[in-house]
Each structure stands twice: as C-alpha cells, then as structure tokens.
Amino acid sequence: MKLAIGCDNNGYVLKETLKRELLDAGHEVIDVGAHVLEAHTIDEAPVKVAQMVAAGEAERGILIDATGAASAIIANKVRGIRAAQVGDYYSARMTKAHNDANILCLGAGVVGSTVACACVKVWLETEVMGGNHPRRIEMIHQLEEKYAK
Amino acid sequence: MDVIKAGAPRLAKEDVKIGTPVVLASDNAGWELKHYVIQYLEACGIEYIDCNPDEGMAKDYPDWSAKAAGHIMDGSAKSGILICGTGIGIGVAAMKCPGVYCARCDDPMQARYARKVLDANVISFGQRVTGFGVALEMVYEFLRTAADENCAEAKIIREVEKKFLKEV
Numbered sequence: 001m002k003l004a005i006g007c008d009n010n011g012y013v014l015k016e017t018l019k020r021e022l023l024d025a026g027h028e029v030i031d032v033g034a035h036v037l038e039a040h041t042i043d044e045a046p047v048k049v050a051q052m053v054a055a056g057e058a059e060r061g062i063l064i065d066a067t068g069a070a071s072a073i074i075a076n077k078v079r080g081i082r083a084a085q086v087g088d089y090y091s092a093r094m095t096k097a098h099n100d101a102n103i104l105c106l107g108a109g110v111v112g113s114t115v116a117c118a119c120v121k122v123w124l125e126t127e128v129m130g131g132n133h134p135r136r137i138e139m140i141h142q143l144e145e146k147y148a149k
Numbered sequence: 150m151d152v153i154k155a156g157a158p159r160l161a162k163e164d165v166k167i168g169t170p171v172v173l174a175s176d177n178a179g180w181e182l183k184h185y186v187i188q189y190l191e192a193c194g195i196e197y198i199d200c201n202p203d204e205g206m207a208k209d210y211p212d213w214s215a216k217a218a219g220h221i222m223d224g225s226a227k228s229g230i231l232i233c234g235t236g237i238g239i240g241v242a243a244m245k246c247p248g249v250y251c252a253r254c255d256d257p258m259q260a261r262y263a264r265k266v267l268d269a270n271v272i273s274f275g276q277r278v279t280g281f282g283v284a285l286e287m288v289y290e291f292l293r294t295a296a297d298e299n300c301a302e303a304k305i306i307r308e309v310e311k312k313f314l315k316e317v
Contacts, residue, residue, distance in 0.1 A: 042302050043309045067259045069252035070267055073306055076244035077313040084237045087255040091235045091278055099238045110259060132208065136238065139211035143245040147314050 001124065004058035006032040006045025007108075008071075011064030013037070014108040014116055018062060021117050027124075030058055046074035046083075053102050054080040060102050062120060067107035075103050079148040082140065084123075087111050092119035096126035098133045152188045157285040160193045166295040167264065168227025172220040174200040174213035175276075176239065179232030182276040182284055186230055189285050195292065198226050214242035218249045221270060222317055229271035230288060240273035247314045250306060255279060260290040268296035268303035 003022060007015035012034050022029050032048040034040035042065060049061035061083075063071035068085035075083035084101035086092045087110045095101040104123050106116050128134075153159055171190065175183040183199075190197045200216040201207055210233045220226035231251065233239040240251040251271035252263030255278065263269035272291045274284055296303060 041305060043305045047309060047312075066266075067252070067262050069254075069259065069263050069269065070302060070306065072240075072253065073244060073250050073267065073269070074309050076241055077310050079313070082241050084241065085253040086235075086237070087259075088278060091237060091275065094235050094277075095237045098234070099241060101237065101241075107259065109262075110255065136209055136211055139209060140242045140245060143211065143215060143242055147246055147317070149313055149315055 002028045002030070002059050004030045004032060004049045004052045004061045006049045006061070007034055007064040008040045008042050008045060009034055009038060010066040011106070011108045014106065014113060015064045017113045018064070018116060018120060022120070042070040043074050046071045047078075049103065050075040050078035050081045050083070054078055060104075060124070063103060063105045064108055065105075066109045068105035068110065069107070072105040075105070079144045082137070086119050086123075088115070089118050089122055092123045093126050096123050097129040100128045100133075100137055150188065152185060152281070152285060153192050156282055157189050157192070158289045160289055160293055162194045165193075165195060165292050167292050168270070170196040170198050170226050172198045172200060172217045172226035172229040174217040174229070174239065175232040176210040176213055177208050178234035179239070179276045182279070182281060183232050185281040185285065186232070186288055189288060193292075210239040211242040214239050215246070217271075218243045218246035222246060222248050227270070230291070231271060231273040232276055233273070234277045235275035236273035236278065237275070240271070243271060243273070247310065247317050254287045256283065257286045257290045260287040261294050264291060264294035265297055266300060266302050267306060268300060
C-alpha cells in the first residue's frame with residue numbers, strides 16, 4: 001500500500017520506528033517530515049498528509065504528535081478525510097471497520113512503539129463493514145458539503 | 150450511583166476553567182457513559198445541555214455530532230463532551246463543523262493537554278474503550294484546565310481551519 005506519514009518534533013522518534021516497520025512489511029512510504037528532531041509546527045505534516053490522501057496521491061496516512069489530537073483536529077478539517085486518533089488495538093480495528101478512517105493519528109506521549117505498530121498493522125489489515133456504517137460515513141460527507149470550502 | 154463516592158474527583162464550580170454550558174451528545178453505544186458524565190456534572194453544579202435526553206437508541210452518531218456542533222457554533226454551549234463506541238466517529242463528524250476542536254481522549258493526560266496546549270473546546274471518548282472512572286477523570290481535567298495564554302498551537306489550529314472550512 002502507498003502510505004503518507006508525517007509528524008511534528010514530538011512524534012519524530014515514533015515516526016522513524018513506524019516507517020521502518022512499514023517498509024519492512026513491503027509498503028511504499030512517503031515521508032513528509034519532520035526529517036530531523038527539531039522544532040516543527042503542528043500543522044505542517046497534517047496538512048500535507050491530509051491533502052495527499054484527499055487527492056489520492058497516497059492511499060492512507062499516518063500522523064504522530066504528542067497525543068494525536070492536534071493532527072486529528074487539523075486533518076479532519078480537510079474534505080474527504082476521516083482522521084482517527086487511537087491509543088489501543090480495538091479502536092484501531094473498529095475505526096477502519098466502522099468509520100473507514102483514512103488517516104490514523106497516534107500520540108507519542110500516549111502509546112509506546114509496540115502498541116503503535118500493532119494499531120497501524122490492524123488498521124491496515126481490517127476491512128470496512130457494511131450495514132449501517134456506510135450511511136453514517138455518507139452523513140459525514142454531507143457535513144463536509146455544508147461546511148468545507 | 151453517587152459518582153463522587155465511587156471515586157470521581159470533586160470539582161468546585163469556581164475551579165471550572167472551561168466555558169459553560171457544556172453540550173453533551175452520544176449515540177446508543179455511548180448512552181450509559183453519558184449518564185455517568187451527567188451525574189458528575191450535576192454533582193459539581195455545572196450547567197449542561199443534553200442533545201438527546203430521550204433517544205437512547207438513536208443510532209446515527211453524525212446526527213448527534215451535528216446537533217452538538219450546532220450549539221457550539223451558535224454560542225448556546227461553550228464546550229462539549231461527545232461519546233460513542235470508540236469516541237472516534239462522533240468526534241470526526243463534529244470536527245467537520247467550524248469552531249469545533251475535538252480531542253479524543255483515552256486518559257486524563259490527553260484531556261489536560263487538549264485544554265492546555267490546543268485550547269480544545271470538545272473532548273470525545275468511547276464507552277467500549279473507557280470505563281466510567283477514567284472517563285470522569287478525563288472530564289475533570291477537561292473542565293478544570295485553562296488554555297495557556299497566547300498558545301501558538303491553539304492559534305495554528307484556528308488559522309488552518311480557515312483554509313479548509315467556510316466561515317459561519
């Protein structure tokens with residue numbers, strides 16, 4: 001799968017670990033930065049990754065900051081993005097199954113590297129569920145129609 | 150149930166640093182946990198608006214996100230707490246609305262960070278993920294933590310939003 005990954009300075013170390021895991025698993029990874037452990041504003045990576053996923057330049061995105069919240073708030077303002085902030089395996093699985101989340105946000109201050117890798121893995125492997133869930137995703141699209149530029 | 154007796158931290162009204170009333174919404178998967186939050190807010194004397202008091206089985210979370218976001222957008226509520234199965238769907242849908250900055254939380258640190266650094270006005274969490282004890286600790290941190298003055302991160306979030314959403 002073609003994945004875009006990005007972080008701020010708080011997420012740099014975890015981003016490097018996840019990138020290595022994804023490359024080892026055979027994924028194509030576009031790293032939008034930060035590339036070094038230096039000050040990096042919270043919006044740079046979320047805006048880049050969200051725009052790439054929305055434009056189809058990457059199939060899915062992964063964002064890492066201190067808690068995942070800043071990345072999720074910013075990415076979710078972009079039309080077509082459903083960015084899920086997760087800290088556990090169950091939520092990572094369900095947000096693909098129910099919400100068809102196309103960006104996963106992780107907090108380097110919340111999850112350790114093994115839990116983070118497990119979340120990413122299950123989110124990549126899970127299939128979207130049918131039933132009531134596609135209708136709810138369509139309702140999110142309607143909110144985007146109303147408010148997105 | 151007496152939530153204070155069950156371990157929830159006491160919060161005096163004068164220590165509440167977030168704007169009120171707090172708007173509450175959940176789908177059916179967050180219904181029971183929302184009631185623990187209501188009991189906590191009542192025990193602390195905090196004003197709230199419950200978007201769906203009579204519709205416990207209402208299943209489509211984006212409807213409740215939109216209702217809660219409506220209260221934030223028109224100013225009738227100053228903050229919000231959203232609950233579904235994981236806290237993700239209801240939060241993602243709410244964030245599509247201008248002026249809603251929702252942090253999903255699993256633990257009190259995230260709730261404190263969301264207020265202090267991001268000046269988030271809404272938190273979400275999931276009844277299938279978080280038990281009531283941890284949930285009420287998160288509500289406590291959300292209510293009592295003030296945003297840092299002139300916080301760069303909070304400003305960035307609000308500036309970026311203008312690029313992607315219409316002004317209402």
